[in-house]
Amino acid sequence: MPDLGIDVLFKGTNMLRLLQGLWVAMKISIVSILISMPLGILVGALMTVKNKVVKAIFRVYLEFIRIMPQLVLLFIVYFGSTRALGWNLSGEVASVIVFVLWGTAEMGDLVRGALISIPKHQYESSEALGLSKIQTYLYIIIPQTVRRLIPLSINLITRMIKTTSLVLMIGVVEMLKVAQQIIEANRMSSPNAAFGVFLVVFVLYFFACWPFSVLARVLEKKWN
């Protein structure tokens, strides 16, 4: 068995620090998810309105966020906006801002897609049975939209969790940064530690995302 250097994690409070790093990553993603999911639903619903101006505005917003690498967005908000607008942002707040902007756009597009994927005939056959507009949405359209949406939005959630590994680039000490610090500090005593520590990081990310992935699969199976 080659020395993977995992033992460095048992030195001092290293493991605890790594888990604290994971908590920072989870905190950023959970706060962003909680804000961007409802905003995304609103944006998605607005994107299906007939008004051309509203549509165009959200289209531009969505395309802009989609095309930009998240890292560039992080740099713009953290380094760019603080300089240009003269305000003070912590790395974590900047991260949440970027993740909310990104999550809202992606969620909005998912909601829009789910809404327009409900065939016109579903509305009609519901109305033909005498259901009112509200009843049609309540019993027919929303349940079907949610069923289409949940697996997709869970996928988005795991993507948001994973992507928090970028925020170390704007100085947020999350799990990956802690891992680097631990490896750096033990470079002499345990030169192989990089492999073992990053392996543990990998496993921790996996367990942070995996439950969502399982949930998505279970729901998909149940509904399809």
Add this chain to the structure above:
Amino acid sequence: MAETLLKIENLTKEYEGQKILDGIHLEVKKGDVLVVVGPSGCGKSTLLRCINALEPIQGGTIKLQGMDIRKGSKNITTLRQKIGMVFQSYELFPHLTVIDNITLAPVKVQKRDKAEVRKEAMELLARVGLADKAKSYPRQLSGGQKQRVAIVRALCMHPEILLFDEVTAALDPEMVREVLDVMLDLAKQGKTMLIVTHEMQFAKAVADKVIFIDQGKIVEEAAPEEFFEHPKTERAKQFLNVFTFEQVEHHVE
């Protein structure tokens, strides 16, 4: 003389400046089975959609038991409960089981007792040979089964009149029969029906009266024997010729 259920007067429907329906007059009496035929695009499906107020109309009136049917009017949900509609592509609700598809509107719209509606739904399902499918989801059914469920769903609302919009057009040939048999059974029970179909043999068997529509106008209106054997107008003859093609080829052999 049976009471007049549905009365359409001078109905005009335009879409993007084009006249889809042009001055339609039609009267449906209680217990009538009317079959509407005509070339595709002639407006026959649109006529049904107008009767159920799924389309706005530009002129004329549609009255059910003397009450005006119009898209967007206040009492339209009440009127729609009296009109059962079955679509070409079934349009069951995919997230609900068969029994929930059927009971949703009677329970939520008509506020009827759930147990009573369920019991009736089960009886109707048994009648169309689908009692064992009550707990299935639409995706687990064949096209013909879905369409029979859709018919039961419409029936369970106790409509005054049933509209069938090319209900067998999307079905595989061997499933057409099972659906048409259900409709024949309904006709025997004396239900009032307005049927749009391309199944000419079926039309002949089920209809009290055949309505031939072409280019948005009723061109001919006659008893089925009369219409199919001795069509009066040239256009009806041409239309019916399309369906006798097979026989023509047979003579050539």
